[in-house]
Amino acid sequence: MTDLTSLTIAEIGDGLAAKSFSAVELTEAYLSAIEAANDALNAYVAVTPDKARDMAKASDERLAKGEGGTLEGVPLGIKDLFATEGVHSQAGSHILDGFLPRYESTVTANLWADGAVMLGKLNMDEFAMGSSNETSYYGPVVSPWRAKGSNTDLVPGGSSGGSAAAVAANLCAGATATDTGGSIRQPAAFTGTVGIKPTYGRCSRWGIVAFASSLDQAGPIARTVKDAAIMLKSMASVDAKDSTSVDIAVPDYPAAIGESVKGLKIGVPKEYRVEGMPEEIEKLWQQGIDWYRDAGAEIVEVSLPHTKYALPAYYIVAPAEASSNLARYDGVRYGLRVDGDDIIGMYEKTRAAGFGREVKRRIMIGTYVLSAGYYDAYYLRAQKVRTLIKRDFEDVFAAGVDAILTPATPSAAFGIADQEMNSDPVKMYLNDVFTVTVNMAGLPGISVPAGLDTKGLPLGLQLIGRPFDEATLFKAGQVIEDAAGAFKPERWW
Template identity: 80%
Template sequence: MTDLTALTIADARDKLKAKEFTARELTDGYLSAIDAANETFNAYVAVTGDKAREMATASDARLAAGQAGPLEGIPLGIKDLFATEGVHTQACSHILDKFEPRYESTVTANLWADGAVMLGKLNMDEFAMGSSNETSFYGPVVNPWRRTNSNMKLVPGGSSGGSAAAVAARLCAGATATDTGGSIRQPAAFTGTVGIKPTYGRCSRWGTVAFASSLDQAGPIARDVRDAAILLKSMASMDAKDTTSVDRPVPDYEAAIGRSVKGLRIGIPREYRVEGMAPEIETFWQRGIAMLRDAGAEIVDVSLPHTKYALPAYYIVAPAEASSNLARYDGVRYGLRVEGRNVEQMYENTRASGFGREVKRRIMIGTYVLSAGYYDAYYLQAQKVRTLIKRDFETAFADGVDAFLTPATPSAAFGIGDEDLAADPVAMYLNDIFTVTVNMAGLPGIAVPAGLSVEGTPLGLQLIGRPFDEETLFSTASVIEQAAGRFEPERWW
């Protein structure tokens, strides 16, 4: 039998229905891969082997009875931000020590209802705050990709680094992830995988640990565009438990794969040519433009003038919301508790010990910009900028632009423990320069591999679409995927 972990979700789905192997065999294949390689990559913080086998056995029964769901028997990894009933859910933070919720997030409940199998919980930046997966309480995740002729350990991106690394290293068939400012698209670009942040409101946020509630959105990371479409179809839903969930039918995203892009108007925003961007990013951007033009799309230059304010505005809005959301972690009801002389000192001790450095930094920034005397000068102004960013996109869409093509990241994956980035938080934040506008405007965005850098590591392109028009992103991304080819790391582990 061939290596079952090499199969895409689409291939595994079809072969399971054809009874070429069982869901239990597929699951055992992934569990063996995790057992052999997770110590190398640190992608999983909890492996749920017994639960996975139990779910796979139930899938085999449904397959035998002809009652297979859309994801029947497909083994998935789940980012540690999603609540999974009775299973480790800590947002990779010490402050949620030993927390196992008594409820299931809507997104994961949707996946289990469609027959998916849970392999375990995936590593991530603490509370999704980071661009390298180095802020996790459980340590950094290692990217399966290496530079040519180098053994340097590279970051997989963040915050969904565990999800991206596990998919790239074949430690799961696909993974859930979340994106607040680029946390799906940047890791996907760094690992040669496909990641889509859907429109805000497309996937329920209920049961997902909040970072910045007006920006957070769940989405999948997968090996190719088709697999991402299959996963998003199951993840997305209207949910009465989430007031920001939008009551719109969920399309058959997979049907959009292979659809012609002839006549589509693809906008190339001039503001995305930024200082310090690696020259090869421009080269790959031009290649992407040529790919879409060759497929019949019309390429138009556009201006999104408020893009230059997006990153500073984001790093006011997001920490402000984080400061509010993370106030609930106090050591009283669940998670870590560090005793003190009184309740107030217990709060202080618990939060001082429980939160990591980056989370503390963002809480402090957020508390500052929300404080009396600074709210109008910072938070209110940032929200006004956000409105202008959204208006820029709306103007372009009104002028007939169907989607935008931009770089996904300003560089390829960098080394774990990079001293320049460690010493300068702003330099790390610049990794989100191409992605934060999408979250600020609530739009869908997809990262698709475009090729390999001069160092032999993946580079990705980003497509940004109209609200709730993920189908156009899937059809357009599949054109780039077909032209650029698919990329997998050379196995060294």
């Protein structure tokens, strides 16, 4: 029998329907894989074997009655940012020590309603603040990828590094993730997986620990474009508990896979050719353009003139919202508490011990830009820039462009504890240079594996779509996947 953990979500559905294996057998295969690999990769912060077995058994019972859901029996990993009832949900932070929610996030509830099985909670940058999954209280996630001839541990990207690493290493069939400035697409590009950030409002944010409320959006990381489409169809929904959730019918995303892209207008923004961009990224981008031309799409050069302001504006807006959202963690009702001489002392000591260095940095930046005398100069101006970025995209789409093609990252994955990256936060923030515009404009964006660099490490191409037009991204993303093929790391763990 084929190794069950190497099957795609689509293949799992076919195999369960054909009774080639049971949901319980599949779940056991994944639990064994996690047990063998997690000490090396640190992708899971909590594994839920008993819950997984119970859910898989219930799936087999439903399948026997012909009542299987879209994701019936499919074992998934859940990013530690999603509240899962009675299960470890700490956003990779010490300040939420021991927190077990009494409720389920809307996104995970949707997945369980469609029959998915929970394997456990996945590691992540603390409160989703990071581009390398090195800020987690539980230690860094190690990528299953290594450069040719090297034993150096590489980062899987962030903040959804646990999700990307687990999918790439066959430790789950798919994973939930979140994206505030590139936290789905960048780790997907670094690990040879597919990641889509849907339009803001497409998936409910209820029950997801907030980082920056106007930017956060949940989405899947999967092995193929089709798998990502299957997962997003289940994850997306309107939700009365989230006022930013949009009441637009969820299309049949998997049905878009395989449709022709002939006549589609693909925009190539000149502003994404940044100074110092490696030649192999430029070459990969050109390869993507050629693939679309060969598939019958029309390539047009477009201009997004305010792109250069996106990164500085993002690193004002996101920390500002974070400083407000994270004020609720004070040691009073749940999580970590460090006693002080009085209540103020308790707040200070709890927050000092509970938050990591990067989270403290962003809280301080955010508090500064929202303070009297600086609000107009920084936060208000950043919001005006955000409006201009959004208008740039609106103008391009109004001119008839269906999707925009860009690189996903400025380079392949770098080493864990990389001195150059870790000594300069700005260098780390530059990892988001191609992705933050999408969050600032609230648009959908997908990263699809497109090739390997000279060291044999995966690189991704990004497609940016019109609001709520994820179906076009899946259709167009399949072109890259078909042309580039799949990329799997060589097992060393």
